[in-house]
Structure formats: structure tokens, C-alpha cells
Amino acid sequence: MSIVASTNVYGSIAAEVAGDHADVTSIIESPEQDPHSFEASARVQLELSRADVVVDNGGGYDDFMGRLLTGTGNDGAVVISAVDVSGLAPDQVAANEHVWYDLDVVRRVASSLADALERLDPPHASDYRSNLERFDASITRLQGEVSTIADDHAGESVMVTEPVPLYLLESAGFVNATPDELSTAVENGNGVPPAVLERALALLEDHSVSLFVYNEQTAGPETTQLRAAAKLAGVPTVGVTETITDGQGYVEWMGSVIRAIGQALS
The missing domain is CATH 3.40.50.1980 (Nitrogenase molybdenum iron protein domain)
Known part of the structure; x- marks a missing residue:
């Protein structure tokens, strides 16, 4: 399977959940690339045209993803937008669309990815679930570190x-x-x-x-x-x-x- 993510943040999350069962491509990988002014190459358009799953942030951060995907005619891809699964109120997202700095949101994105991959590739469903559990445990550890900071500050x-x-x-x-x-x-x-x-x-x-x-x-x-x-x-x-x-x-x-x-x- 092919997964295309808007940035390497979501590409990394996708790779953790998919493991060896999918090829993951991140469109923006360099700090020098600005998602607000991104211009796609032919390679990016080709990757999106072949994608089974697309992962983006949403909320106005990486709007180029929707435009490009529509342009490719690939209407069969499963699209997972972090903002859509975040559970955050619209006014929160309007004030700050950088939802990948919210560990609970990242957990939800990973869970949505696992659900999508299980539907698309049932023979490897148990692998996706195991990968999700490992990733989820890592997020829990990070939240523990955040709680330690909160205890003092x-x-x-x-x-x-x-x-x-x-x-x-x-x-x-x-x-x-x-x-x-x-x-x-x-x-x-x-x-x-x-x-x-x-x-x-x-x-x-x-x-x-x-x-x-x-x-x-x-x-x-x-x-x-x-x-x-x-x-x-x-x-x-x-x-x-x-x-x-x-x-x-x-x-x-x-x-x-x-x-x-x-x-x-x-």
C-alpha cells in the first residue's frame, strides 16, 4: 500500500503504524519548505495519484493536499486529517492549527490510521493493531514526562x-x-x-x-x-x-x- 503524508511529522506516525506493510512518502521533509506556500512537483502529484491513504493536518495548515488530491482524480484514497479527528473545538483550531503538538490528537491520528489500514488490508490487521499499541505506549510515556514538568511548573x-x-x-x-x-x-x-x-x-x-x-x-x-x-x-x-x-x-x-x-x- 501507499501512504502519502503532508509533512514528515505525519509520515513518521504513519510509518510507526503501518510498519513494513506500506510505503510512506512525506511531501514536506525540510524545515526550509513552507506548507503555506508549497508548490507541488510532478513527483508529488504522481505520489498522490497512487495513494491508498493520505494523511494531512487540515485546519488551513496544509491546504495544498486537498487541492492536489482533487487534481489527480484519485477519489478512492482514504483521507485522514488530524484536525478532523482531533476532538478539538473549531475555535481552538482557528487559534492554533498546529495540532501535532497535542499528544492526545496524535494518539487519535494513529488510531484512525490503524482503523483505515485494517479495513484496506485485513490479512495484516493484527500487525497494525500491535504497532498501534506500541506507539500508543510511547505517547503515554511522553505524557508522563509532560506531567512531571507540570508538577513543578x-x-x-x-x-x-x-x-x-x-x-x-x-x-x-x-x-x-x-x-x-x-x-x-x-x-x-x-x-x-x-x-x-x-x-x-x-x-x-x-x-x-x-x-x-x-x-x-x-x-x-x-x-x-x-x-x-x-x-x-x-x-x-x-x-x-x-x-x-x-x-x-x-x-x-x-x-x-x-x-x-x-x-x-x-
Whole structure:
């Protein structure tokens, strides 16, 4: 079988569940590729035309997937969108579509994948179920690490340059103290209004936040200035990414993010 995922995050999850019984292709694998402005090659269109299962984020993050799949005429593929199976309210997704930073959502995506693969390939149903159980156990371990952070830091404030990691941070009990105009401007690639930047800098300088988290893939003058201010003020600082780096799997990658947060705060 063929599984095509919008990013290597979902490609990794699919590979964990499918094991050796499917070929998994991730369309976006590099931090330099922006899903909001992605332009498909002929290879990508060919992969989608042959896909048995398609996995994407949804919620406006990777809209190119739906357009491309429609263009290929492949109306037989099973489409699993993380937002659709997330159980999150529409207003939550509208505020933050980066649902792969929510471990419960990732668990739901993996379960939906296993269900789909069992229907498409009944002879290997037990393998898919076993793979899902192993993956699910790994997610449970990660949630345990998040709970450990929450035990010591729940209720503390965090500032983020973008909402990318907020689901994870909120599950660890952090309260988002980021000025809305700041994260919106950075996410949209716009300049941060000077008054908003000054307000954010003041929050860092007077230690009103316990943690500063920035998106490594969207560095700009304002985020660089904020990061420098956080370090100067002694505010723990952690960088995150939207896609998996260094050839890791999802569990290893997300585990490294969680541990980086814990170590920064220790």
C-alpha cells in the first residue's frame, strides 16, 4: 500500500503504524519548505495519484493536499486529517492549527490510521493493531514526562513567538502570556508593531514569564531581539520546529522537545 503524508511529522506516525506493510512518502521533509506556500512537483502529484491513504493536518495548515488530491482524480484514497479527528473545538483550531503538538490528537491520528489500514488490508490487521499499541505506549510515556514538568511548573507563564508549541505547553500547565499581536504578526510574516514588541520585551526583562519558546524556522529581527532579551534576563529559552529534524521519528523528536523544556527549567 501507499501512504502519502503532508509533512514528515505525519509520515513518521504513519510509518510507526503501518510498519513494513506500506510505503510512506512525506511531501514536506525540510524545515526550509513552507506548507503555506508549497508548490507541488510532478513527483508529488504522481505520489498522490497512487495513494491508498493520505494523511494531512487540515485546519488551513496544509491546504495544498486537498487541492492536489482533487487534481489527480484519485477519489478512492482514504483521507485522514488530524484536525478532523482531533476532538478539538473549531475555535481552538482557528487559534492554533498546529495540532501535532497535542499528544492526545496524535494518539487519535494513529488510531484512525490503524482503523483505515485494517479495513484496506485485513490479512495484516493484527500487525497494525500491535504497532498501534506500541506507539500508543510511547505517547503515554511522553505524557508522563509532560506531567512531571507540570508538577513543578503548572500555572507559570510562557511566551512564544508563534502558537506552534502551545498545545504541548498548555498540557504542561503553562499559561500563555504572549501578546496576541506578537504571535499573529510573526506567524503571518508581518512586522511586529513597535508598541507590542516593547510590551513583550518588558515581560521578559521583568521576569513576568518563566519560559520563552521560539520557532527556529521563522527567525526574524523581532524574534531574534526577543530571544536575546530572554537570554540576557536569564529566562529559560527553548527552540522548536514544525517538522522533524535529523532523521528522527515522531516519538524521539517530540521527546527531545519535552526534555529540552524540562532541562531549560531545571
